[in-house]
Amino acid sequence: MKLEREFYLRDDTIQIAKDLLGKLLVVPTAANERVSAMIVETEAYLGAIDKAAHSYGNRRTKRTETMFAIGGTVYIFFIYGMYFQFNVVVGEKDSPHAILIRAVEPVENCEIMRQRRGKMPEKNLTSGPGKLCIALGIDKIFNNEDLLGEKVWLEDYKTLSAGDISSGRRVGIDYAGEFAEKPWRFWVKDNKFVSRK
DNA sequence: CAAGTGATTAGC
């Protein structure tokens, strides 16, 4: 069953980032086959106050506009000339918080993901934010999609306990001063699809 | 370890 709007509207972004671990990300193909994967790594971006967030200081540009949408909206951006990144917008409208999905573990129709990724070892299929977008077929047209729609959504899958979750610094945001140190990255302990140890 | 890639952004 799809996660309901209330899941995304809570005002505790860090809690939502942890709650997303173990959820199933589903992206049906044109032929309506379920391609899905379990979320195993996330990073919280706390909007206006977070120097690492694109929406720091409530910066509103054509790109960041999506972050100001209501919780449950998909925010996609393009990076390093070749990769897309998949984010879940959370909180009320005009509160530009988002959670980056950094890694997932393939669950349904793995062979479709393997085909999209070319010849890659199993553990390299979806073990990074750019990789998982390729495997799941996510690109720029998913930007601004509603997670309660038919194109992409999240479902309950596995229930984790606090002991299953590790946290640490976020990746690739050294420019963010003291915010680079915040332990706002979360992952499933010992899962081999997590992007970095 | 460093190149590759092009949208996005700030600054003129």
Added chain:
DNA sequence: CTAATCACTTGC
């Protein structure tokens, strides 16, 4: 308009 930067991946 121009130039620097970037929430990354891969193959050397």
